[in-house]
Amino acid sequence: MREQELNFEGIERVPLATFTEKAYLDYAMYVILDRALPFIGDGLKPVQRRIVYAMSELGMSAAAKPKKSARAVGDVIGKFHPHGDSACYEAMVHMAQPFTYRYPVVDGHGNWGSQDDPKSFAAMRYTESRLTRYAQVLLAELGQGTVEWLPNFDGTLQEPAVLPAQLPNLLLNGTSGIAVGMSTDVPPHNVREVVAALLCLLDNPKATLSQLTKHIKGPDFPTGGELISSRKEILQIYKTGSGTLRLRARYEIQAGEMVVTELPHQVSGAKVLEQIAAQMRAKKLPMLEDLRDESDHENPTRLVLTPRSTRVDIEATMSHLFATTDLERTVRVNINVIGLDGLPAVYGLRSLLEEWLKFRKATVKRRLKFRLEQVTSRLHILDGLLIAFLNLDAVIKIIRQQDDPKPALMKRFKLSDSQAEAILELKLRHLARLEEVRIQGEQEKLAGEKVELERPLRSKVQLTKLIKGELIELAEIHGDERRTALVEQGAARALDESELIVSDPVTVVLSERGWARAAKGHEVDAETLSYRSGDQFLAAATGRSNQLAVFMDSTGCAYSLAAHTLPSARGQGEPLSGRLKPPDGSSFCAVLLGAEEDKWVLASSAGYGYVVTLADLHSRNKAGKAALTVPEGASVVSASAVGKTGSLLAAVSTDGRLLLFEVEELPELARGKGNKILSLPAKAGVELAAICVLAQDQTLKIISGQRHMTLKPKDLKHYFASRGKRGSVLPRGWRKVDRLLAES
Numbered sequence: 001m002r003e004q005e006l007n008f009e010g011i012e013r014v015p016l017a018t019f020t021e022k023a024y025l026d027y028a029m030y031v032i033l034d035r036a037l038p039f040i041g042d043g044l045k046p047v048q049r050r051i052v053y054a055m056s057e058l059g060m061s062a063a064a065k066p067k068k069s070a071r072a073v074g075d076v077i078g079k080f081h082p083h084g085d086s087a088c089y090e091a092m093v094h095m096a097q098p099f100t101y102r103y104p105v106v107d108g109h110g111n112w113g114s115q116d117d118p119k120s121f122a123a124m125r126y127t128e129s130r131l132t133r134y135a136q137v138l139l140a141e142l143g144q145g146t147v148e149w150l151p152n153f154d155g156t157l158q159e160p161a162v163l164p165a166q167l168p169n170l171l172l173n174g175t176s177g178i179a180v181g182m183s184t185d186v187p188p189h190n191v192r193e194v195v196a197a198l199l200c201l202l203d204n205p206k207a208t209l210s211q212l213t214k215h216i217k218g219p220d221f222p223t224g225g226e227l228i229s230s231r232k233e234i235l236q237i238y239k240t241g242s243g244t245l246r247l248r249a250r251y252e253i254q255a256g257e258m259v260v261t262e263l264p265h266q267v268s269g270a271k272v273l274e275q276i277a278a279q280m281r282a283k284k285l286p287m288l289e290d291l292r293d294e295s296d297h298e299n300p301t302r303l304v305l306t307p308r309s310t311r312v313d314i315e316a317t318m319s320h321l322f323a324t325t326d327l328e329r330t331v332r333v334n335i336n337v338i339g340l341d342g343l344p345a346v347y348g349l350r351s352l353l354e355e356w357l358k359f360r361k362a363t364v365k366r367r368l369k370f371r372l373e374q375v376t377s378r379l380h381i382l383d384g385l386l387i388a389f390l391n392l393d394a395v396i397k398i399i400r401q402q403d404d405p406k407p408a409l410m411k412r413f414k415l416s417d418s419q420a421e422a423i424l425e426l427k428l429r430h431l432a433r434l435e436e437v438r439i440q441g442e443q444e445k446l447a448g449e450k451v452e453l454e455r456p457l458r459s460k461v462q463l464t465k466l467i468k469g470e471l472i473e474l475a476e477i478h479g480d481e482r483r484t485a486l487v488e489q490g491a492a493r494a495l496d497e498s499e500l501i502v503s504d505p506v507t508v509v510l511s512e513r514g515w516a517r518a519a520k521g522h523e524v525d526a527e528t529l530s531y532r533s534g535d536q537f538l539a540a541a542t543g544r545s546n547q548l549a550v551f552m553d554s555t556g557c558a559y560s561l562a563a564h565t566l567p568s569a570r571g572q573g574e575p576l577s578g579r580l581k582p583p584d585g586s587s588f589c590a591v592l593l594g595a596e597e598d599k600w601v602l603a604s605s606a607g608y609g610y611v612v613t614l615a616d617l618h619s620r621n622k623a624g625k626a627a628l629t630v631p632e633g634a635s636v637v638s639a640s641a642v643g644k645t646g647s648l649l650a651a652v653s654t655d656g657r658l659l660l661f662e663v664e665e666l667p668e669l670a671r672g673k674g675n676k677i678l679s680l681p682a683k684a685g686v687e688l689a690a691i692c693v694l695a696q697d698q699t700l701k702i703i704s705g706q707r708h709m710t711l712k713p714k715d716l717k718h719y720f721a722s723r724g725k726r727g728s729v730l731p732r733g734w735r736k737v738d739r740l741l742a743e744s
Contacts, residue, residue, distance in 0.1 A: 028180035032344055036179035038186075039338045040352065041359040042138055042163040043170025045177065047091045049163055050080040052105060055131050056139050066109045066128035073124050080152050080159050089124045096129060099300075100266075101173050102188035102222045103478065107132045115223065115263070115300065116270040134478055138163040145370025146363045164363045167474055168194060168356045170337060174219070182344060184336040187219035187245065187265075190482050195475040201353050202464050209239055209350050216349065219245065219333075221484045223301070224262035226250050228328075228489040238349035241335040246491065247484075249327040251318060258314055260303040260327065262483075267326045269293065269301055275325040276305070283564070285320075286502040287312040322492030357467075364467055365457065372453045375446050377418075382443050384419025385426070389436045395423065501546035501564045506593075508549045508563055509573070512538045514588040516551070517573030518566040532572050539638045543593030550617045552590040553582045554635040556604070556628035558617040563593060581622045589636040592617065599642035601649060601666065602627065603677055605687040606634035610674030611642060611666050629673040638739070640693040650692045650700055650719075650742075651678045651727070654685065656735020658702075658719045659727030663693060666723065676724040694742035701741040702734055709734050710743070 038045050044052070054075040060067055073089050081088060094100055096108035099115040110127035113120050121127070131139075146164035151157070174188035196215035200207050218227050218234050226248045227234075237243035247264035249272075263269055273293055279285045290306035305321075307314065322328035336346045339355055347355065388395045391413065398412065399405045409420045456463040507524040510516050513535045519526075526540040541549070545564045552558055559580045567574050576588055592600050596615035603609030612627065619625040628636060640649075647663045659678050667675055680686050694700055700711045709731075711719075719728045729735070 032179040032182065033338060033342070036177040037182075037184055037336065037338050037344055038170055038175045038177070039162055040170060040340065040347070040355050041363075042165040043168065043173060043175065043186075043337075044138075044163065045091075045175070047076075047081055047083070047088060048095060048105075050076050050159065051088065051092050051095070052131070052135060052138055052163065053142075053160060054080060055106070055129075056135075056142070060130040062107065062131055062133045062135065064130055066107070066130040069108075069124040069127045069129045072129065079157055082153050085124070090119075092124075092129070093121045099223050102220065103134045103169075103172050103191065104132055105135045105138070105173075106130075116268045118266075137166045137474060137478065138169060140164075140166060141363065141367050144367045145373075146366045164367070166360075166470060167191065167478070168198070168353070170356070171352065175337075179344075182336055183334060185332045185334045186337070187331060187333055188221060189216060190220035190480070192475050192479040193217065193220070193482070195471050195479070197349075198353060198357065198471055199468055201350075201357060202468055207350075209235065209348070212350055212353065213238060218486055219331075219484065220482050221247070221265040223265050223267075224250060224483040224485075225264045226262075226485045226487045226489075228487055230488050237333050241333075241346040241348045241352075243333050245331045245333060247329055247331055248322055248487075248489070248492070250485065253314060256307065256310060258305040258307070258318060260305070261299070261301055263301050264326070264329050265331060267329060269295060269303055272326050273303060276321065279324065283501075285317075287317050316495060319492045320495040323494035328492050360467060361463065364463065364470075368453050368457050372450065372457070375450045375453065379443060379446050379450070380416065381419060381422045382439050382446070384413075384415050384422055386436070386439050386443070387413050387415065387419075388423045388426070389431075389439065392431065399424070501562070504545040505542070506545045506563055507540055507542050507569075508566060508591050508593050509537065509569060510539045510551065510588060510591040511535045511573070512587075514576045515573040516549070516561075516566055516576050516588075516591070517569045517571065518545070518549075518563055519569030524569070529569060530572060538589070539591050541591045541593035541641075543595075547593055547595065548618050550592040550614065551576055551580070551588050552592070552602070552628070552636045552639060553586045553588050553624070554630070555583055555586045556626065556630040556636055557582065557586075557624035558619060558627040559622075559624040560618045560620065579622070580624065582624065590639040592639050592641070594641060599668075601640050601642060601663065601691060601693055602674070603637050603639070603651070603688060603691050604628060604630045604634045604673075605637055605689075606631040607651075607653075607676055607678045607680045607688045608674045609666060609677045609691070610669040610672060611663065612669060612671075616670040627671050629671075631673075634687070637688055637690055640691050642693050643695050647693050647695060648716075649677070650694060650716075650740055652689050652691075652702070652730070652737045652740060653678055653680060653727065654687050654689045654736075655681070656730045656737070657727035658730050659721055659725055660716055660719045661721060661723045661725075679724055679726045689737050690740045692740035692742055698742045698744055701743050702730070702737055703739045703741065704734055704736055705738065 034046050042049065051072065055072045058072060058075060060072060069089065069092065073085050073092065076088050077083060077085055092106055093112055096104055096106035096112050097118060098104055100118065106129050108127060108129050111122035112127065141164040142160060148161040149158040150161050152159050170186060171189045171194050172191055174186040176185045177183060193216045197212045200212060200215055213235060227245060228248050229245045233243065249260050249264060250262040251258050251260045273291060276291055280288060280291065287308055288305055289308040292304040294302040294304055335352060336344060339345050340359055395409065398408050402408045406420045406424060409415055409423060456466045504520060505522050507519045507522055507526065508516065509519060509526045509529060511531055515535065522542045527537045543563060547563050548560045549563045549566065550558050550560055561579065592614060594614055598614045599611050600614055601609055602612055617627055630636060642663055648660050649663045650658065650660050652658045678688055692700065697713055700716060702709045721727065
């Protein structure tokens with residue numbers, strides 16, 4: 001059986017690449033022009049324009065009672081915008097939110113979302129709405145022949161191609177949208193400032209951007225806050241039409257507390273509280289004690305931050321919060337809109353105002369011409385009616401005698417068709433004598449109006465004067481004070497980690513097996529703490545919780561850990577090997593803690609050592625940094641902090657010899673082997689056992705096992721000698737020394 005032959009007659013054949021390219025470009029242009037980008041004239045996207053028009057047709061004006069929002073949405077999607085109802089309602093909600101629109105177009109009743117969660121609005125079947133007074137700026141001249149009308153999607157109705165906005169709504173309320181390959185972000189502005197700039201441009205068409213920005217100082221966001229971008233940055237944005245602005249929350253100090261009263265545009269107070277609370281839980285905000293949200297209807301934004309004490313630097317704290325939370329954020333600006341030529345383009349401030357003034361002038365001319373045609377037509381009719389009243393008997397006779405009186409009237413009194421029709425449609429009640437007086441009065445009034453209408457149409461100066469007067473009047477009606485303060489400041493700086501830690505006294509304890517912990521305070525008896533089975537106390541150092549603890553291993557490497565990150569001394573600590581990476585076979589021998597500028601003595605069991613500044617030992621590397629060169633077979637002995645002046649170094653060997661000399665005899669190095677501290681015999685097993693730095697008036701405590709002996713300053717004179725000497729023998733029974741301690 002033969003297969004049926006396919007017939008392609010009348011079907012256009014095009015390459016797939018050509019078809020897909022055209023289809024995608026058509027789609028892209030549809031999204032750009034009919035969905036995502038606003039028109040420069042009324043500053044509205046098609047869905048917004050249709051919502052406003054549909055609500056006005058439903059009688060949902062500012063003076064009327066509000067109606068269910070579902071009625072408006074139903075009309076919009078059923079008559080003009082055949083898309084999803086949820087998207088349409090969301091666009092309607094957007095225009096009603098006072099924290100989103102600088103001058104809301106829709107007056108919403110019910111739950112229309114909050115600044116914390118703009119999308120928490122109730123369903124459209126629950127809410128009611130109507131237009132605001134500001135919406136009249138967009139609609140007032142709609143029925144006055146000012147705009148073109150287009151058929152709706154099914155051709156059964158007419159809708160306006162654009163609304164005859166009396167103010168540049170695009171600048172006043174701003175907008176944002178994402179199209180195909182382009183987007184727009186226009187910030188809102190203050191109506192008084194924008195009108196002042198328009199008046200400046202009308203008076204001086206050659207006004208520079210600098211002159212215009214004397215009136216428009218910057219965007220004015222509905223939620224207030226502070227605009228901290230420099231004037232130079234704002235000028236650059238207004239010049240190019242794109243850039244970024246930096247916004248910051250505004251706060252006050254009330255009863256010692258920091259109270260945030262205004263947030264940057266589109267920032268959620270709940271999210272800011274979460275960000276601050278997260279830092280507090282991580283102990284990164286020790287200067288804050290409490291955090292409260294006291295926002296209500298009277299105070300839409302009131303976030304209260306309570307400092308821990310009156311000594312807290314509030315300015316530095318807020319600067320840190322600005323840098324680390326949404327209390328400060330950047331806002332993108334991209335004034336990409338559809339111009340009067342129907343094409344998308346990025347506009348600077350001056351070109352945008354010029355383009356809108358062209359739109360406004362054209363709209364006003366159309367309004368004047370439309371009204372002039374109405375006045376002229378009415379005067380023509382009144383002329384005919386007046387002729388009829390002056391010849392009333394003759395007119396009545398013609399009407400009674402003629403089968404078709406219209407041609408007869410036109411011929412007898414030289415009337416036009418419209419005049420004759422108006423005479424024939426007169427009611428008998430209007431044949432009274434006073435009607436003639438009324439017609440003459442109306443003629444005089446309309447003749448005067450005609451002169452007023454023709455004047456601006458013939459003169460550019462008069463047209464400009466008319467537009468200026470209308471702008472000034474609208475600014476008086478809808479104008480308000482600026483909400484966003486202009487405060488030129490640099491970007492906020494986050495505090496260093498060390499600045500965020502509470503400076504409490506701590507004692508860092510190191511055990512023989514390399515377990516570390518931190519105890520609060522300096523009056524801690526580290527030896528009496530609980531240790532793991534088989535472990536015991538090795539070394540301790542006192543300092544502050546916001547300092548770095550330095551641990552020395554037996555190879556002479558130094559490792560740093562923040563003291564506040566060490567576990568509490570209530571437990572048995574944690575092994576340093578879990579957080580650091582010491583060489584295999586090494587062990588931790590010493591701990592150092594203090595300010596970066598503090599001096600410490602490092603020494604090896606081979607009898608060599610030097611003075612080092614603590615900052616030279618700091619390292620963020622888990623593998624540590626080489627500090628003390630340790631000869632083969634030797635190890636590191638416990639380090640000792642150097643006093644401010646006149647400090648002595650006591651060194652004791654394992655064969656019971658003690659030597660004292662001035663610390664100044666040791667060199668200050670950043671790393672190395674150092675100089676000889678104590679001369680040791682060549683026989684095996686004799687090493688440097690311990691060192692201790694003490695002041696001239698301090699006593700030296702010698703600890704040997706469970707026993708200890710105290711040498712007073714007068715007793716220590718016997719052990720003084722030069723650095724590198726052998727030292728003097730300690731009394732019998734005290735020649736096996738574990739540690740040396742300095743006591744006042």
